[in-house]
Amino acid sequence: MRNIIPNMLTAFNLILGVFAIIASFHNNFFYAALLIVAAMVADGLDGRVARHFQASSDFGKELDSLCDLVSFGVAPAVLAYVFMLKDFGLAGWIIVALFATCGALRLARFNVDATKIKGYFMGLPIPAAGCVVATFVMLDIKPSGWLFPVMITLFGYLMISTVKYPDFKGKGEKLRFVPATITLVVAGYILYLIPQSILFVSFFAYALFGILNTLFSLFD
Template sequence: MSQEPNTPEHDRTEQQASSRADEDIASAFVRETEVIEEAVEDGKKVRRRGIYLLPNLFTTSALFSGFFAVIAGINGDFTAAAVAIFIAMVLDGLDGRVARMTNTQSAFGAEYDSLSDMVSFGVAPALVAFTWILQDIGKTGWVVAFLYVACAALRLARFNVQIGSTDKKWFIGLPSPSAAAFVAASVWTFNSFDAGAVGFKLLMLLVVAAAGVLMVSNIRYHSFKDIDFKKPVPFVVLLAIVLGFVMISVQPSVMLLLLFGAYVVSGPALAVMRKMKQAPAA
């Protein structure tokens, strides 16, 4: 069978078809990510595109805190860097809740939040830990720091594709904000000690590596999303919460390290307990 030669008209037709396909993809992306509002101006309906300001303002603030942590770490102010990561964590927890409360969820906001998390909970903790102590270990130090960054990226990508398909009661793998908090609290606490000691270097190497690997593991972590804050609770629960805030205010770095350290360990501990229960009795 003979093939028709490619003529200029044929090439133009293919280019136009390809251009239309690209435009369809672009318009579909815009419809998915942007908010379209209809307004009446001079008696005519006008369609306006935009994004929701309030939740994305919280996301931008979290991104700013993560970037500030990077700058503070480079400048050697490791306490400020650790605090900035915790501030980013608080702001990151607020943007989604604000979006749900105000009914301003959007695909754009979800993607923007993920990119912000990559900076605040992926790059920032690894860079702060590296500039503080891991750089003294040489090649092993930066390899472990990169391992953490890569695992954070993989964790966020997996979370994005699993939205709506997993049990909301559990996270699969250590959440990136909790991993970042564990690393940041370690830097914040141990920064007041002799960082030149070999023991601290090996300890931080283990902390960063473990946090990274646990993010991409299949170990389940409780999400606490099933807690109903509208239901009444015993008075002792309120007393425990107040006591917790008091203890954190007295010694924030140590208490936050203990809190998030316990959460990091809770995943493997519960997994071992489930295995022991499932094992047949001898």
């Protein structure tokens, strides 16, 4: 019985992801993006609830990964496609498939390496990647040229990269002053230009900080 509540939260994550896909096909981009962010909240709660009830299990971990793939791999990819990538023909198809595939690879690597890597995430976590895409679409800004496809491709790659991201659970990758300062300046500038972008900036800043922090670690 103790497993029911966390597993229900995990399933709710999946349901929200499916709803986001449906909303995307109906061109309800804002609500689709909001559903993906809500799925991230459900995803964050299920693990905490499982630990509270001492109900962590291998079944729950596998279910969580499957649901995450839908909500943060497939749903954001579909949202990005219907929002703008459909205008790029076959390239749009390929980018959508790559993003979802990178999400699957990211989850598989996390499941295998979870006991080996402590204190940081290897590669951008799939909820963050999915949410940075979703919250950008939420702004209803359509960049000119190939900027949007390149952005989706970049965040897909970051999931399978060796860039180290803080997990905020204690000792881990060193948080460096210069990368943090640059990230704050960039985030502040975007917020100055687009005040309503606070959700996007939150996820984008996390993605950017990981890149900068890893680059600066090469000079330690």
